[in-house]
Amino acid sequence: MAKPLAVSPLAVPFPAMGQIGGVRLATVAAGIRYQGRTDLVLMDFVAGTSVAGVFTRNTCPGAPIDWCREALAGGTARGLVVNAGNANVFTGRAGRETTHATAAAAASLLGCGQSEIFLASTGVIGEVLPHERITRALPALATGLTPTGWEAAARGIMTTDTFPKGAIRTVTIAGTPVTIQGIAKGSGMIAPDMATMLCFVATDAALPQAVLQTLLAASVDRSFNCTTVDSDTSTSDTVLLFATGTAGNPPVAGNADPALADFAEALDSLLLELALLVVRDGEGATKLVRIEVSGAVSDQSARQVALAVANSPLVKTAIAGEDANWGRIVMAVGKSGEPADRDTLSIGVGGTWMAREGTVVPGYDEAPVVAHMKGSELDIAIDLGLGQGAGRAWTCDLTHGYIDINGSYRS
């Protein structure tokens, strides 16, 4: 392994996490790939826990993704096993054997069906993940489960993340207090091999699986699906949401139930916080960038434009250089392929419009823009001047740190 990475300058402290009724966690150093650190996490959920999941769109997913997609059809969860250091991707039949053996061992220990066990792996691709390293560590994990194990779990799933990531929300459903809390890992797709975004969220709310799945899919679409570090899509991206029901809130009558409004908003906000923690830990990142697009022909079109700007190496290197190079933003808007008209296009940075309706603003004063570019959190505004569609994306800058991290040999 390469030498430890310096903590991202955009890191934020881990929050003081409490417990979620019906959830226990345990973390151990199983020696799967890393030495001298934890790398295996077991989560245990009370009987009756419903589960929702959203997975990578990569068409070459890892074996654990296949497993979870099948298990999700059952709708309930009793356990989650996550390892760091080996992604169990492109491992053929051996990969499938590892997922089956891991799920069988966990189900036996937790006294449930195998289809109630969820799996996630992150780390190197294309190396067989020997299931014995997991299964032999599971019994001790099962005896060490504790409701206070959240921060340890957040650390145990890290690969080349430079800080652990967690977030909490408390709201009410029909007057009953409920808590949502989650952990995430990811910093783009990191050397020495591919990394991945993993996110595990639990709530004590009582919510049926169908409601949970609809909520999660919508929230992921507004959070993780609006962020990018380097445009590369992991084979292992996984977001799972578990609802234990121990809060005892009254039943909800589907996703349109007004009693769910606060919960839905809190889930949105929590997932966005976790997604932005991942961007803050983007490889080599020194700046967190928000790109707001308005005036598009549709919301979907606005987001595509925002992502094209967020993924442009030339925009990202200009941001790293603190250069308010709006010419590159024009280029990225135009390369998105979405409807855009040069002559109605306006571009602003940090609240200052630099270009309006296809040309530089008369008397444009670069000073406030230059000052904004020197900060660690940047806002870029793009008004396409075509319609009412709006959307946003978040990214980080592209620096020498990215090349250092990703251009080194595996070892």
Added chain:
Amino acid sequence: MAKPLAVSPLAVPFPAMGQIGGVRLATVAAGIRYQGRTDLVLMDFVAGTSVAGVFTRNTCPGAPIDWCREALAGGTARGLVVNAGNANVFTGRAGRETTHATAAAAASLLGCGQSEIFLASTGVIGEVLPHERITRALPALATGLTPTGWEAAARGIMTTDTFPKGAIRTVTIAGTPVTIQGIAKGSGMIAPDMATMLCFVATDAALPQAVLQTLLAASVDRSFNCTTVDSDTSTSDTVLLFATGTAGNPPVAGNADPALADFAEALDSLLLELALLVVRDGEGATKLVRIEVSGAVSDQSARQVALAVANSPLVKTAIAGEDANWGRIVMAVGKSGEPADRDTLSIGVGGTWMAREGTVVPGYDEAPVVAHMKGSELDIAIDLGLGQGAGRAWTCDLTHGYIDINGSYRS
């Protein structure tokens, strides 16, 4: 301006270019942006020259692109004016005034209609290009036109290119010898601002505009459209092909005429040579990479997969690190969105298959692959195992040089 860039380690010498009947060129230092170097080129074509053009797909193109698209409708060309240092992009009405004034001045000097004048500009975006700097230099250019001015022209259109780019082919059409030769510039989209790919090719063949346009579009599709440096699409990309007819070949009966076969093949080959010269001059490039995809459901699908791999920052940084990281190639195949099946996927480097049918090749010996990765020209092979579709793409690696070049301030 930043200090001069070191010549790309992948540079090749400029060829000994002869003349093309009916073509004269002149180059001058007009002081448009650069100091102490040439930056303005005039090309003059004999009456009756037909012209074909292919332009950027960026939806926010520069004013010269708009001009050329209109002029192309006329089908004939008498002059071409190209400047380096200012792209005349996102300059609103002032940009249009500059194209009109430039074309009017050139038409007057060459004694032709304005619609027979073609224009291209490359350099900084969003700054007004004062047409006086061009128009006042044109008279001296017109008096200095010479058939031997090709290399000077290739140098005069450079922005942060580190070497001039040219290529030549000679073939016959129905027994008549004809020559094709062209120049190009580009090295991705370069600091201090956006660069661009420009390519100007002339032949003494007699070919009607419709035939020429069909030939050019097909050739560009197989060459420039298969190359990428950083996935960013310039607002100014332009390929123009001029046919003067001075070779006096017999008329051809449309694109299906067998007499055209050799010419078409030579044009393909010439444009690919020029396109690869641009990749060889990609910002920070130290390796030229060819990605061959086979077994896709269609040729189009194969090319999309090849381009997804070619554009992946993680693949490109791994190549820079001489790391045969096929896990990242799997990821990039999967992120392309094209039909792909992990379990029929094979990946090879330098003629050695590393992974076959979804997993590492038994007894895979990394030694020949590691040796190949250390070279300056790399081959990656991807067999999707699904169908008969084949395609390819070329790119360069992503190095600290790219960040150096693109992350610096404009000045």
